[in-house]
Amino acid sequence: xxxxxxxxxxxxxxxxxxxxxxxxxxxxxxxxxxxxxxxxxxxxxxxxxxxxxxxxxxxxxxxxxxxxxxxxxxxxxxxxxxxxxxxxxxxxxxxxxxxxxxxxxxxxxxxxxxxxxxxxxxxxxxxxxxxxxxxxxxxxxxxxxxxxxxxxxxxxxxxxxxxxxxxxxxxxxxxxxxxxxxxxxxxxxxxxxxxxxxxxxxxxxxxxxxxxxxxxxxxxxxxxxxxxxxxxxxxxxxxxxxxxxxxxxxxxxxxxxxxxxxxxxxxxxxxxxxxxxxxxxxxxxxxxxxxxxxxxxxxxxxxxxxxxxxxxxxxxxxxxxxxxxxxxxxxxxxxxxxxxxxxxxxxxxxxxxxxxxxxxxxxxxxxxxxxxxxxxxxxxxxxxxxxxxxxxxxxxxxxxxxxxxxxxx
Numbered sequence: 001x002x003x004x005x006x007x008x009x010x011x012x013x014x015x016x017x018x019x020x021x022x023x024x025x026x027x028x029x030x031x032x033x034x035x036x037x038x039x040x041x042x043x044x045x046x047x048x049x050x051x052x053x054x055x056x057x058x059x060x061x062x063x064x065x066x067x068x069x070x071x072x073x074x075x076x077x078x079x080x081x082x083x084x085x086x087x088x089x090x091x092x093x094x095x096x097x098x099x100x101x102x103x104x105x106x107x108x109x110x111x112x113x114x115x116x117x118x119x120x121x122x123x124x125x126x127x128x129x130x131x132x133x134x135x136x137x138x139x140x141x142x143x144x145x146x147x148x149x150x151x152x153x154x155x156x157x158x159x160x161x162x163x164x165x166x167x168x169x170x171x172x173x174x175x176x177x178x179x180x181x182x183x184x185x186x187x188x189x190x191x192x193x194x195x196x197x198x199x200x201x202x203x204x205x206x207x208x209x210x211x212x213x214x215x216x217x218x219x220x221x222x223x224x225x226x227x228x229x230x231x232x233x234x235x236x237x238x239x240x241x242x243x244x245x246x247x248x249x250x251x252x253x254x255x256x257x258x259x260x261x262x263x264x265x266x267x268x269x270x271x272x273x274x275x276x277x278x279x280x281x282x283x284x285x286x287x288x289x290x291x292x293x294x295x296x297x298x299x300x301x302x303x304x305x306x307x308x309x310x311x312x313x314x315x316x317x318x319x320x321x322x323x324x325x326x327x328x329x330x331x332x333x334x335x336x337x338x339x340x341x342x343x344x345x346x347x348x349x350x351x352x353x354x355x356x357x358x359x360x361x362x363x364x365x366x367x368x369x370x371x372x373x374x375x376x377x378x379x380x381x382x383x384x385x386x387x388x389x390x391x392x393x394x395x396x397x398x399x400x401x402x403x404x405x406x407x408x409x
Contacts, residue, residue, distance in 0.1 A: 007157035014044035042073025063108035074134030154215035207262035272336030345394035
């Protein structure tokens with residue numbers, strides 16, 4: 001008998017019929033003799049509807065009240081599923097984040113889980129019931145409802161799995177696993193049987209949408225075994241889906257495991273910045289203080305003029321805020337001009353095998369050159385190479401790289 005946390009996303013619980021389907025999936029696992037905890041997202045589209053309601057009230061909606069409104073979507077899901085399970089002959093009990101409790105930081109709209117009390121969950125499991133918990137929410141030290149930010153239900157599930165020492169955390173989505181690239185764009189993409197935590201972390205942060213980045217970080221830190229499965233396919237978990245695990249547990253390791261693309265970034269370039277200590281720190285600390293994540297950074301120094309051009313990428317949604325911040329710090333960080341470009345795509349290849357194989361970057365750049373794809377910015381780490389190109393060439397680049405690194409086998 002195993003202890004399993006099963007997480008279902010918004011698409012999986014998007015209607016009463018789909019909730020009934022989830023009830024049947026949970027029942028099949030429960031009937032095998034396993035202890036089961038279920039973590040749910042809000043029904044598909046519900047969170048967006050609730051966000052729009054807050055916008056209809058005010059453009060400066062209170063973060064504390066925002067979390068109260070937004071967290072209600074998950075509350076509906078868990079109540080419906082718990083009732084469906086009971087109708088299905090399985091004892092089930094729903095528990096909201098504050099009842100468990102799931103303790104978080106006080107950062108409303110983007111809180112982080114600090115601790116999870118497992119006593120109530122363990123009691124429900126001891127009573128041979130399924131415990132149904134809303135993802136994405138918790139409670140602050142001040143007793144206020146908090147939310148973890150979009151995609152936070154995956155993080156909730158992994159954190160709960162760690163807190164109760166679950167054997168597996170199964171993430172059910174509308175796809176049947178993690179693929180070498182987006183199968184909607186590259187029909188030859190193949191499902192990966194296993195992928196390492198590090199690779200999945202890079203893939204999640206670089207455009208793969210199967211898992212949320214913080215959930216992978218939490219799984220890696222706590223050594224939680226993740227399984228990515230489909231809630232719409234009849235499958236045997238022993239030979240379906242993708243297992244996210246330690247690198248040492250993967251026998252057949254490729255040099256390149258996957259190719260990702262993201263059209264959600266924009267590029268900012270500060271022209272003619274004075275080249276002196278502390279300038280870069282001022283620029284990027286100002287962005288960090290406003291919760292703007294910076295990814296790729298390139299600096300070009302002119303020895304003759306003692307100035308530098310600094311280029312970096314941020315999420316497109318943060319562009320207007322970033323431009324305002326750069327204008328605010330101009331007295332402390334003088335620069336000649338600011339250029340922005342949203343017509344870009346970030347293409348990345350990822351693989352832990354790159355650590356021990358030379359020539360991967362040269363091969364990548366040769367492939368792109370042969371296909372007349374110009375590279376604007378390059379960023380590397382031990383297991384990834386990312387580039388910026390024009391977004392019109394993104395699909396072509398992904399297909400060429402996927403084919404050339406033989407990921408379709």
